[in-house]
Amino acid sequence: MTDAARIVVVGGGAIGCGVAFQLAEAGVTDVLVLEKEPALCAVTSAQAAGLVGQVRSSVERTRLAMWSVATFSRLERESEVKPGWRQTGSLRIAQTPERVKEFHHLIDVAHRAGLEVTLLDREAARRMWPELDFRPARAILWCPTDGYLQPADLVASYRHEAARRGVRFRTGVRVTGFRKKGGRIVAVETEEGPVGCEYAIDAAGAHGYHLARMAGLDLPIVPVRHHYIVTTPTGNLGPEMPVLRLPDATLYARAEMRALLLGGWEPRALSLDPRSYGPADPLPPIEEDWPVLATFMENFRPFAGPLADQPVRRVFTGWPTFTPDGRFVIGESSEVPGFVCAVGCNAHGVSGSAGIGRHLVESLFEKTPSAYVKSLSPDRFARGFDWAEAERAARRVLETYYAIGH
Numbered sequence: 001m002t003d004a005a006r007i008v009v010v011g012g013g014a015i016g017c018g019v020a021f022q023l024a025e026a027g028v029t030d031v032l033v034l035e036k037e038p039a040l041c042a043v044t045s046a047q048a049a050g051l052v053g054q055v056r057s058s059v060e061r062t063r064l065a066m067w068s069v070a071t072f073s074r075l076e077r078e079s080e081v082k083p084g085w086r087q088t089g090s091l092r093i094a095q096t097p098e099r100v101k102e103f104h105h106l107i108d109v110a111h112r113a114g115l116e117v118t119l120l121d122r123e124a125a126r127r128m129w130p131e132l133d134f135r136p137a138r139a140i141l142w143c144p145t146d147g148y149l150q151p152a153d154l155v156a157s158y159r160h161e162a163a164r165r166g167v168r169f170r171t172g173v174r175v176t177g178f179r180k181k182g183g184r185i186v187a188v189e190t191e192e193g194p195v196g197c198e199y200a201i202d203a204a205g206a207h208g209y210h211l212a213r214m215a216g217l218d219l220p221i222v223p224v225r226h227h228y229i230v231t232t233p234t235g236n237l238g239p240e241m242p243v244l245r246l247p248d249a250t251l252y253a254r255a256e257m258r259a260l261l262l263g264g265w266e267p268r269a270l271s272l273d274p275r276s277y278g279p280a281d282p283l284p285p286i287e288e289d290w291p292v293l294a295t296f297m298e299n300f301r302p303f304a305g306p307l308a309d310q311p312v313r314r315v316f317t318g319w320p321t322f323t324p325d326g327r328f329v330i331g332e333s334s335e336v337p338g339f340v341c342a343v344g345c346n347a348h349g350v351s352g353s354a355g356i357g358r359h360l361v362e363s364l365f366e367k368t369p370s371a372y373v374k375s376l377s378p379d380r381f382a383r384g385f386d387w388a389e390a391e392r393a394a395r396r397v398l399e400t401y402y403a404i405g406h
Helices: 016-023 059-078 098-112 121-129 151-165 204-216 290-309 353-364 369-377 387-399
Strands: 007-010 031-035 090-092 118-120 140-141 168-172 175-181 186-192 195-196 199-202 226-231 243-247 251-256 259-264 312-318 329-330 339-341
Touching: 007 016, 007 140, 016 151, 016 195, 016 339, 016 353, 059 098, 059 151, 090 098, 090 121, 098 118, 098 140, 118 121, 121 140, 151 168, 175 204, 186 199, 186 369, 195 329, 199 259, 204 339, 226 290, 251 290, 259 290, 329 353, 329 369, 339 353
Parallel strands: 007 031, 007 199, 031 168, 090 243, 199 339
Antiparallel strands: 090 140, 118 140, 175 186, 186 195, 226 259, 226 312, 243 251, 251 259, 329 339
C-alpha cells in the first residue's frame, strides 16, 4: 500500500469535508480525504447559493438542519478560519390560503424540534427588506437563526479544523477502484497507488454513482440542473438582510453583498443519466437557460418591482444530485461492507453538510442509530430499480421542491 487510513473519504466538497470534520469531532482522526481536482470545493459545492434554512416538514430534517446551524455558528465564533456564516434570519412568504395552512404545520414541527419561528406582519417584514412590496403576502414566517454562507469559506473552515485534529487531505488524486477481501473493502485504488482502509466513504457528488459502481453497487444518484443569478450591485441591498423564500413562486433570494442573488426551482427539470459519462470525465457543461432565468425574475416582480429589472451580472450553474425518494443516502452498504455513502443530497449538500456528517457518524459508530438514520441506508435500493423511472422521480424532487408537504 502506498498509504493507509482507517477511513478514506472520496470527495473534497462540502459533504466530504463536513464528514471528515464530524468524524474528527467524534474522535475518529485517522482519516484521509481524497479529491481528484487540484483544490477542494472545486465542482458542485462551489456553485451552491449557500442558503441555510431549518424550517422543514419533519422533526428529523429540522434537527439535522439545526445541527448544521449550531456547527456553523460555533466555527464562526471559535475557528481561526471562518466559514463566512451570516445569521441573518429568513422570511418565508405565503401567497395562498393553502400555503398559510402549511405554515401552521411547519410552525408545529419547528416547535417540536425546538426551533424558534414566528409569524410576522407585513410592516415588520418591510423593515427588514424595505425594497420589497409585501402586500401579496398572506402570511410571513420568520426564523431568526437561519442565514447563509459562502461554500468555499465553509470548506476551508472544515479543512482547517479537521486537519488540526489529525485529518489528512490530498488533492489531485483520482480514485480508480477498490480492493476487496472476503467481499469487504480493504483499499481504495488510486492513480498513485492503493490506499488501505477499513471504510471508504463515497462523497463524490455528481460522480457518486460512478464510485458506487466501482464498488459493485447500483445507486440512483441523479445530477439535476440548478442555476441562479446574481445581479449588478444596487445601493439598496446589504449583506445583513434576511434570506427570502417565496415557495408559491418557487423562488429564493438573498443579498450578495450589494447585489441580488435570485434562484428558483424549474417546473420542467433537466437531468443527467450518470451512465452517460465516466468517472474520469468532467461534468457536461450547462448552457445558460435565459427563458427559465427570465421566468424567475418575472415571478419575483410582484414583490420586487424595479428590483426585478436589475441587470444580471453572472449566472451560476451546477449539477446537484437528487434521489428518487428525495432522501439522502447515508450509511454503510450491507452488500459491500466497508463502503459507506454520503451522497444524494437533494440540493442540501452545503447547508446540511454538518448534519449529514453527524448522521454518518451515528450510522457507523453508535450502537443504536435512530430509525430515521437507518432509513437513509443505501440498502433501500438493493432490490433494484428502473433507471428511467428513477431519473424522472429525481427530477420531480427538484420540480416540487417548494410544493406543499415536500
